[in-house]
Amino acid sequence: MNTERLQKLLKFLDEDPNDPFTLYAIALEYTALEKEKAKFYFEQLLQSHDQYLPTYYHAGQFYAENGDLSTAKDILEKGIQLARKQSEEQTEKELSNSLQNLLFEED
Numbered sequence: 001m002n003t004e005r006l007q008k009l010l011k012f013l014d015e016d017p018n019d020p021f022t023l024y025a026i027a028l029e030y031t032a033l034e035k036e037k038a039k040f041y042f043e044q045l046l047q048s049h050d051q052y053l054p055t056y057y058h059a060g061q062f063y064a065e066n067g068d069l070s071t072a073k074d075i076l077e078k079g080i081q082l083a084r085k086q087s088e089e090q091t092e093k094e095l096s097n098s099l100q101n102l103l104f105e106e107d
Contacts, residue, residue, distance in 0.1 A: 005029065020049035024058075031062055038062060046075065053082055053091055057098060064102055072102055 006029045012022045027041035042059040045052060056079025064072035076099040083092035 002029065018048075020045060020052040020055070023049065024052065024055055027055075027062075028058060031058075035066060039066075050078075051082065051086075053079065053086060053088060055079075056082065057091070057095055060095070060098055060102075069102065069106055073099065076102065 006026065009022055009026045009029065012019065013026065016022065023041050023045050027038050027045065030038035030041065039062070042055065042062060045055040046059060049055070056075055060072045060076040060079065062072075063069075063075060076095050079095045080092055080099065083089075083095055
């Protein structure tokens with residue numbers, strides 16, 4: 001985690017608390033060291049900015065890496081549906097591959 005970058009992002013969030021990119025960037029910064037804070041920001045994104053497609057891959061990975069496979073699968077499946085809706089074929093493939101890897105590891 002880069003504390004200087006995190007401080008800048010938190011300042012941006014104060015200035016515009018509804019910017020999904022800032023929330024996303026903060027969640028990514030926290031994933032390595034402060035899991036609960038990362039989870040908080042991912043959940044905020046998934047609830048308040050459910051159309052922000054970049055969230056789904058990293059949130060799915062985060063939950064999978066932290067042992068919540070059921071939530072990870074749900075997130076990835078929702079991301080696949082959203083990618084289809086937004087005609088984002090490359091993102092749909094990436095999310096599908098991630099889901100398949102998760103299902104394979106689960107077996």
